[in-house]
Amino acid sequence: MDFKKLLRRNETALIIAIVLLSVIIGAKSPEFYSLANLFDIFRSSFVQLLFALGVLVVIISGGIDVSFPVVGIFSGYSAVVLMKHFDWNPGNVSLPIALAIVIGVILGALNSIAIASFGIPTLIATLGTSGIFRGIMLTFIGSSFISDIPAALDKFATADLLKIQPAEGTLARLHVLIIPVVIITILVSLMLNRTMFGRSVYALGGGVEATRRLGISIKRTQAKVYMFVGGISGLAGILYVSLQRKANPYDLYGSELDIIAAVVLGGASIMGGYGTVFGTVLGVLLISLIKGNLILLGVSGSWQRAAIGALLLIGITVQAINESKKAKNRRVSTSDEVAG
Amino acid sequence: MSTLLTAEYGVENIVKSFGGAKALSGVSLSVKSGEVHCIAGENGSGKSTLIKIMSGVHAPDTGLIRLGDKSFTKLSPREAVHEGVQVIFQDFSLLPNLSVAENIAIPTYISENSRFFSKSKTKEIAANALDLIGVDIDINASVTDISIASKQLIAIARATNQGVKMLFMDEPTTALTRKEIKHLFEVVEQLKERGVATIFVSHKIDEIQEICNTITILRNGEVVADGIMRDFKRDSISEAMTGLNVSETRIAPPLKKASTKVIEVRNLITKPTFLDISFSIAPGEILGITGLLGSGRTELAEAIFGQYPIDSGEVIVEGESIRLNSSPAALKAGIGYVPPDRLTQGLFLEQSILRNLVAVGVDQYQSRGKRLSKKRLAEAGEKWIKDLRIKTKNSLNPVTSLSGGNQQRVVLAKWLAMNPKLMILNGPTVGVDIGSKREILEIIRDRAQEGMGFLVVSDDIPELIQICHRVLVIKNGQISKEFNESELDEEVLYKELS
Numbered sequence A: 001m002d003f004k005k006l007l008r009r010n011e012t013a014l015i016i017a018i019v020l021l022s023v024i025i026g027a028k029s030p031e032f033y034s035l036a037n038l039f040d041i042f043r044s045s046f047v048q049l050l051f052a053l054g055v056l057v058v059i060i061s062g063g064i065d066v067s068f069p070v071v072g073i074f075s076g077y078s079a080v081v082l083m084k085h086f087d088w089n090p091g092n093v094s095l096p097i098a099l100a101i102v103i104g105v106i107l108g109a110l111n112s113i114a115i116a117s118f119g120i121p122t123l124i125a126t127l128g129t130s131g132i133f134r135g136i137m138l139t140f141i142g143s144s145f146i147s148d149i150p151a152a153l154d155k156f157a158t159a160d161l162l163k164i165q166p167a168e169g170t171l172a173r174l175h176v177l178i179i180p181v182v183i184i185t186i187l188v189s190l191m192l193n194r195t196m197f198g199r200s201v202y203a204l205g206g207g208v209e210a211t212r213r214l215g216i217s218i219k220r221t222q223a224k225v226y227m228f229v230g231g232i233s234g235l236a237g238i239l240y241v242s243l244q245r246k247a248n249p250y251d252l253y254g255s256e257l258d259i260i261a262a263v264v265l266g267g268a269s270i271m272g273g274y275g276t277v278f279g280t281v282l283g284v285l286l287i288s289l290i291k292g293n294l295i296l297l298g299v300s301g302s303w304q305r306a307a308i309g310a311l312l313l314i315g316i317t318v319q320a321i322n323e324s325k326k327a328k329n330r331r332v333s334t335s336d337e338v339a340g
Numbered sequence B: 001m002s003t004l005l006t007a008e009y010g011v012e013n014i015v016k017s018f019g020g021a022k023a024l025s026g027v028s029l030s031v032k033s034g035e036v037h038c039i040a041g042e043n044g045s046g047k048s049t050l051i052k053i054m055s056g057v058h059a060p061d062t063g064l065i066r067l068g069d070k071s072f073t074k075l076s077p078r079e080a081v082h083e084g085v086q087v088i089f090q091d092f093s094l095l096p097n098l099s100v101a102e103n104i105a106i107p108t109y110i111s112e113n114s115r116f117f118s119k120s121k122t123k124e125i126a127a128n129a130l131d132l133i134g135v136d137i138d139i140n141a142s143v144t145d146i147s148i149a150s151k152q153l154i155a156i157a158r159a160t161n162q163g164v165k166m167l168f169m170d171e172p173t174t175a176l177t178r179k180e181i182k183h184l185f186e187v188v189e190q191l192k193e194r195g196v197a198t199i200f201v202s203h204k205i206d207e208i209q210e211i212c213n214t215i216t217i218l219r220n221g222e223v224v225a226d227g228i229m230r231d232f233k234r235d236s237i238s239e240a241m242t243g244l245n246v247s248e249t250r251i252a253p254p255l256k257k258a259s260t261k262v263i264e265v266r267n268l269i270t271k272p273t274f275l276d277i278s279f280s281i282a283p284g285e286i287l288g289i290t291g292l293l294g295s296g297r298t299e300l301a302e303a304i305f306g307q308y309p310i311d312s313g314e315v316i317v318e319g320e321s322i323r324l325n326s327s328p329a330a331l332k333a334g335i336g337y338v339p340p341d342r343l344t345q346g347l348f349l350e351q352s353i354l355r356n357l358v359a360v361g362v363d364q365y366q367s368r369g370k371r372l373s374k375k376r377l378a379e380a381g382e383k384w385i386k387d388l389r390i391k392t393k394n395s396l397n398p399v400t401s402l403s404g405g406n407q408q409r410v411v412l413a414k415w416l417a418m419n420p421k422l423m424i425l426n427g428p429t430v431g432v433d434i435g436s437k438r439e440i441l442e443i444i445r446d447r448a449q450e451g452m453g454f455l456v457v458s459d460d461i462p463e464l465i466q467i468c469h470r471v472l473v474i475k476n477g478q479i480s481k482e483f484n485e486s487e488l489d490e491e492v493l494y495k496e497l498s
């Protein structure tokens, strides 16, 4: 019985998909099974995962944010521009990170105002601000590629926690970011499951009117949600800049497809109210796997995008099918089986 | 009244309109701690609107809300909750994506102003709350997966928490049977002892008389009478509500002898829900079915309509055996089913009243070219609005703009319009005021006289006696007793049930 339940869970399906894909790719190219490749998949997942955690929270709340890639690159790029302008050269990355987070939260707050105060539908609001933020960045902050980013950020790109040289093959490097990213992931999970704010986010996704009647402030919850996405996108943006070792204001734009697909494949309901951090982590790994390794199967880059788009649609279709199945079961069990 | 000081809750001169239509025009009332106050009135008289205003859900146009020693002209649900206000909403207002435990516990967290949330504490709060009202529901289940009665019990458990000082109960008993209602009333008594002020809304007058100390009667958004419960007789309440004298005598039409059957149900078995159920209904016959929650009566109704699985047995409509476990087949054979969970199952809430009314029998309104005739649709819609006295200014408004009882009527009309051979009514007058209840029963009677067969599932024994030719009592999935016309008696039926 419980095994059946486990099978039906989204996470289980994702794990199976990841394993299957790994087996197929591994069969074609054995170098896939190397520690170096595993660590590479991790490395390419860090930024994605941070963005995805932000998007997860918005999607659970019943909204959507498509401005996060722009917020991310805006924050990362602006932090670098600021540091260069004032000639700040700190010994470590905490200053740029703090700067980017603050900028991200401010942009998120602007989203909050559009959504919570003016009541603009979330997709439209963030689509609009996304254009505005990008315009502001390219016009007032800069539109040029910066290749000599501050030394601390540049050095951080190669800050490895572990270096393992196998008997043969390439050197495997595990980036130090694995630690903060794991911690943040756990914190987001705790926030969603162990705080009233987190439960309010689920409540909001379950029904606005019912949530309001409980005495939960819709505006305040929404404001916090969009500021949270802003902040975590700012963090993801600066880390992206650091890992790339360059600040390109044209980057990240358009990456919302990958991230939203990862979150939806991870089981978050596009209608709001459902979603887990664990599912999102798996969704991100699956997308990273596809993006990084489908090439080993001879699938070209443009087809990868199509594949991810198709996966997003599959994810949503599966949700819709499950939903109607549930509705059917529900009708059957509207019986009144209350034990007295 | 021990711990709490005596506090007063109330409103003064509340006016509220919805887009031009006045729902309340200058209503005042007050209730003291330790008191149970009834708000009575016909469907659409403004009871729920008043409750929503006192709990901050709707803002009044003008008027004052008093909660204890604080007065408000503008009140948010949040402020109301922090003043100790809890509401059992008519539509329950539960969150479908959260567990039973969370739905019950969240108000406690909010009134405690907690920042953190613990799974074990949540389960403890929920288990205690359910214990208090004496029911056993799986607290880990998701709210989407449970029955309407369980939903109502959860709405009750959630509102009767530790922090409550002013409790609103908007028709809290619609989905419950006598047993749960008895338990609920014990809880209300306990809350009274604790000094909680309660406002209770119900269309069942014996419930009101049993539990309330004081009463306010609304008609068309105005107070027409108020005072101490004892001073009101059953008749004077219904007369004040409707302005009419409503009789509750038996109205079942004489049953013509018929050799045919509308439906024959033979040896239905689905273990463990029902074990061998057989009965038949003649044309024009009104058969009642009653039983406690969990007895299988709702499942039986759903099974005949193909919505609850049947393991074995036969359902024969006008001599032809129909395919089991398929509601399209049941519909095609001429069976109609009005579900009990009307507010969530029976309607397209965001669609217009008119569209809902004509949703089932669409092909009747086709003109020659197979196109829907708008004129015919509108005419039919208006006819049903008039026949069932659905209170609305405009049939193009969404169903959500109707009061609870009027939404019920829309569902009923929608199925009657289909003109089935057998109509299964699961709680036909739940949430309908007594004046209209009589009218609905009369419509059933008239339809029966034209030959439509009825299967009426209800917990309302007086209603069954008023309208039925025969009543079956279901116990543990079996027909425990059959009562013929001459044997129908309230006392006897209640005894058989318990």
Ligand SMILES: Nc1ncnc2c1ncn2[C@@H]1O[C@H](COP(=O)(O)OP(=O)(O)OP(=O)(O)O)[C@@H](O)[C@H]1O
Binding pocket: B018, B022, B023, B041, B042, B043, B044, B045, B046, B047, B048, B049, B050, B090, B391, B392, B400, B401, B402, B403, B404, B405, B406, B431, B433
């Ligand atoms: N959101 C709304 N929009 C428009 N009209 C509304 C709305 N809510 C209520 N009304 C109208 O206000 C009037 C009072 O409705 P209310 O729900 O208070 O009635 P009620 O006394 O609770 O009736 P019932 O016994 O059927 O529950 C009705 O005419 C209803 O149509």
Ligand SMILES: [Mg+2]
Binding pocket: B047, B048, B049, B090, B170, B403, B404, B405
């Ligand atoms: Mg009402």
